Amino acid sequence: MTRDSMARKHQPRKAPEGPRAATSAMIASLEAEGYDTVAAPFGHALVEAAKADGRIVGLTADLSKYTDLHVFAQAMPDRFYQMGMAEALLMSAAAGLAREGFVPFATTYAVFASRRAYDFIAMAIAEEVLPVKIVCALPGLTTGYGPSHQATEDLAIFRGLPEMTIIDPCDADDIAGMVPQIAAHPGPVYARLLRGRVPRVLTRWKPDYRFALGRAQMIREGGDVLVISTGFMTMRALDAAALLAADGIEVAVLHVPTVKPLDTATILAEAGRGGRLVVTAENHTVVGGLGEAVAALLLTNGVAPAFRMIGLPDAFLEAGALPTLHEIYGLTPALVAERIRGWL
């Protein structure tokens, strides 16, 4: 809630014109029109990774069904630990298992990991550089339940934590690709998760795309605008780019699934080519996320293109139907395209 909206306390919220949509179940999948979807890519990828790596175990804090970890729990029940609704225990026990040589994948919602369990992640896991993989559903604005479940500042929180690798995957292929790579990574990882039926986006635009930990990859070339995006906002950027192409505006999209450490060389090279408006896009508050990370990188390296940021406002967001909320906060392809057009 913003101070402005406080003035509307107990009054109906203003939604866009048209039919009124209903808030879907909290666990609603992010289903995008026009893309094929895959069921529970994280759960299935973890099963495959665990078959190859006996160190992998799975833990959750009463959210296995809502993080797709139930697929792993059913396939490998003896390697699954239900820790109950106890996030401090989840993270400290994951640290203990890592100390004994295991590679724990610990799941919960992003709000609970970043807000409630932060000290345990900081001291028991990150300071000890233990290979705990924290995989969290409901990142940013992917639920209509309001601020209690909307992790709009998790990237900012974890970017400040030394040793933490941060991943915001775009689609089912990113998720399936990242699981074995983060399992093999020797340090702690925080990964945002899209769960349920997850779209396959990137290979439609770039058939040979494969997730590579730590790497930013050009998905689409274009000479007028460079969008640097992460998470599902890469999907929205690609869809916006298609809309803008119809107007003769050529938009390049650089997908940055690894938010920390940033692929600084690729970002500097692409942003430094000159002549293009640079726009960052993320499913996160504009405070402390990808946009500010890119801005600092460019400025400290003397690269100064025209620069804009698309993200969520510095506010507690409204509750409602997810499509409505994406309209309100400007995350739809049409609204992304409109803003870019306005900046040119």
Place this chain on the structure above:
Amino acid sequence: MTETRPPRAAANMSLALRAWNIRRKALRMGAVQGQGYIGQALGIADVLAAAYFHALDHRPEAPDWEGRDRFLLSIGHYAIALYAALMEAGVLPEEELETYGMDDSRMPMSGMASYTPGMEITGGSLGQGLGIAVGMALGLKRKGNPAFIYNLMSDGELGEGSTWEAAMGAAHHRLDNLIALVDFNNQQADDRSTAVLSAEPVTAKFAAFGWHVQRVDGNDLDAVVAAFDSARAVEAPCPRAIVFDTRMCRGVPFLEAREITHFVRVEPDEWAKALAVLDEGRPE
């Protein structure tokens, strides 16, 4: 809950001497810095002597030996006491004693795993040790490793909600390889711990959480040794807790008599006096 009433055997003098040596090393470290959590160190010395010279299966020359019993120091500020015990046990060389708390030392004021051999975890953010212990106990069971996990914690940490999350988890997962050691010195930063946020009745709490629990005088070595033995021998598949009632500054009567605080102030000229007083009480 089990009441442990060990038979009054003759004092175990070799352990008493170990405890005295731990106190003396801790005092010497305090003298180097002119400060330190010496009250806690003197109070817990008997428990550490029983742990490292009676209960724990460990190899001083190989502190990372896979078969070792793990001893976690959740209370990072007790590091001065654990360093003394690790030196007495031969894990740390005594030559490093005078580096305590100095730049470039392997013995920082608050214990950290990456600095010190034998320091299993980074404690200090209180309320984390027991949860880490739960994970390590689960891990040992996965590996079929019969070692025990000991977690030394304070009565103040019983105020942290995470302690009770871990207590529930340990019982739920039937972690009979986990032994919580609670130093109940009834002192925390602002006041007596029972005045700040009372954990009493502490044994009833642990019992209600599904733990086997004992409460003994933590400065009575025979009682401490018997409690360790009982805790390991419990047949029920449950975690075990030993609550040790200890006295801050134990072994240095003029400090014991002082109004005890969390951070006991010792004047510069008093370190030598404290060592002299301790020496007068050296066990045979």
